[in-house]
Structures are given as structure tokens and as C-alpha cells.
Amino acid sequence: MMDVSKWKDEPTKIAVPITGENIAEISKEIFSINNAIDKIDLIEWRIDYLKDFSLANLIECNRIVRQVQLPLILTLRSVEEGGNAIELDYHDLLNRSIETLDFDILDVEIDKKVDGLITKVHQNDRCVIASHHDLKHRLDEQGIIEKFKLMNDHDADIVKVAIMPKNEKGVLALMQASLVANDELDIPIVSMSMGEKGMISRIIPSNFGSSISFSSLAKSSAPGQIQVDELKRMIDTLKY
Numbered sequence: 001m002m003d004v005s006k007w008k009d010e011p012t013k014i015a016v017p018i019t020g021e022n023i024a025e026i027s028k029e030i031f032s033i034n035n036a037i038d039k040i041d042l043i044e045w046r047i048d049y050l051k052d053f054s055l056a057n058l059i060e061c062n063r064i065v066r067q068v069q070l071p072l073i074l075t076l077r078s079v080e081e082g083g084n085a086i087e088l089d090y091h092d093l094l095n096r097s098i099e100t101l102d103f104d105i106l107d108v109e110i111d112k113k114v115d116g117l118i119t120k121v122h123q124n125d126r127c128v129i130a131s132h133h134d135l136k137h138r139l140d141e142q143g144i145i146e147k148f149k150l151m152n153d154h155d156a157d158i159v160k161v162a163i164m165p166k167n168e169k170g171v172l173a174l175m176q177a178s179l180v181a182n183d184e185l186d187i188p189i190v191s192m193s194m195g196e197k198g199m200i201s202r203i204i205p206s207n208f209g210s211s212i213s214f215s216s217l218a219k220s221s222a223p224g225q226i227q228v229d230e231l232k233r234m235i236d237t238l239k240y
């Protein structure tokens with residue numbers, strides 16, 4: 001199992017999502033990622049973008065994704081939290097993924113009763129990012145801190161909260177909550193405020209809260225992601 005706890009004390013890591021719908025699209029993305037690999041620390045394979053969830057297709061796509069020599073986060077983002085997988089059984093697909101796919105970290109949505117999945121990921125020597133996406137901006141600063149703590153209590157190795165802010169105060173609340181949670185918890189936290197208003201939250205150094213910033217290369221996986229060259233430059237400038 002990777003030791004992700006040390007990420008807390010390291011500069012913010014840049015993650016690039018893979019959002020291809022099929023083998024051809026994924027192969028193109030892998031080519032682009034490998035060409036920019038010096039600027040990227042992690043990749044996230046968003047399997048909810050796939051059109052074919054057969055085992056054969058998953059395994060072949062996984063083989064191509066693994067041609068990038070970087071830690072891999074596997075994510076099935078549900079529609080409720082901003083993803084695409086509509087007619088899928090979340091638990092069934094993630095259980096099958098743990099059994100058959102090769103990845104380092106699994107994203108699990110904490111609101112989906114994921115204790116069984118978390119245990120299984122750990123039994124298989126992989127790490128867990130527990131996540132919550134507040135698309136309606138319901139959480140205030142205290143609510144965000146409590147969400148981080150709840151995910152920590154459920155034995156996650158990394159905890160992530162994203163909000164879609166209604167206003168600038170919401171962006172600051174997310175950043176303040178991240179700072180508090182980062183101080184109070186022993187594990188790395190990841191946070192972002194989505195959309196244009198929230199872009200500022202994607203360029204803060206890790207000691208201000210977030211250990212990972214999701215960036216875009218070809219296609220973004222969420223609104224407000226900053227292009228990888230630009231983000232790398234900004235994070236390097238702010239690093240201290």
C-alpha cells in the first residue's frame with residue numbers, strides 16, 4: 001500500500017483526469033499525459049465516462065491507463081455528485097473493480113454507505129480517498145469541517161470535499177474549513193471550490209489545505225480546472 005500520509009507535508013500534487021469514453025480516446029489521453037509527465041504527479045481514471053463497462057473493456061482500458069508510470073486514482077463519480085454513470089450499481093462496479101483492476105487509490109463517495117468498500121480496498125493493500133461533492137452549496141464552514149472529520153472517522157486515507165460555491169464567501173469558507181481540517185486531522189485533505197469563482201482554491205499550497213489539485217490536459221472533469229502548464233507554474237511559484 002502506498003504511504004499517502006506523507007503527502008500532507010509535500011507540495012500540492014497535480015492530478016490529471018482521464019475522461020475517455022473508449023479505448024481510442026483513452027489511448028490519446030495517455031499519449032498526451034506521457035508527453036507532459038514532468039508536470040503531473042497523479043492520474044485519475046474517471047471510469048464513469050466509459051460507454052462499455054464489460055469486464056473485458058475495463059481490463060483493456062486499465063492496461064492502457066497503466067502505461068503512465070504515476071500513481072492511479074480510480075473514480076466512479078455518481079450523477080448525484082457530478083458524474084456520468086447513470087444506470088450503474090455503484091457498489092457492484094466498485095466491488096468488481098477492487099477485485100479485477102490495477103490501481104493505487106479508490107475514490108469512494110461517503111454518502112453511499114461505503115464502509116464495506118473501504119475495508120475491502122484496505123484488505124487489497126490499496127488506499128481510499130473518501131469524497132463528498134456539494135453541488136448545491138449546502139455546507140457552511142462548520143459543515144465542511146464535519147464532513148472531513150466524518151470521512152476520517154470512516155478510516156479513509158485521504159479525505160476530499162468539493163463545493164460549487166454560490167458566492168465568494170463560500171469559496172473562502174471552503175478554504176478556511178480546509179485549513180482547519182488540515183491542522184486537526186493526521187491524513188492529507190483535498191478540497192476545491194468548483195467553477196470560475198472557485199479557481200483560486202485550486203492554486204493554494206498544500207499547507208493551506210489541499211494536498212491535490214485536479215487539473216485539465218485535454219478535457220476537464222469539473223468546471224474551473226486550470227490547464228496543467230499554468231497550474232504547475234502557479235503552484236511552483238507559491239511553493240515554500
Ligand SMILES: O=C1C[C@@](O)(C(=O)O)C[C@@H](O)[C@@H]1O
Pocket residue numbers: 017044046075077107131160162192194214215221222223225
Ligand atoms: O473529486 C474530484 C474533484 C473534481 O470534481 C474537481 O473539481 O476538480 C474533479 C474530479 O475528477 C475529481 O474526482
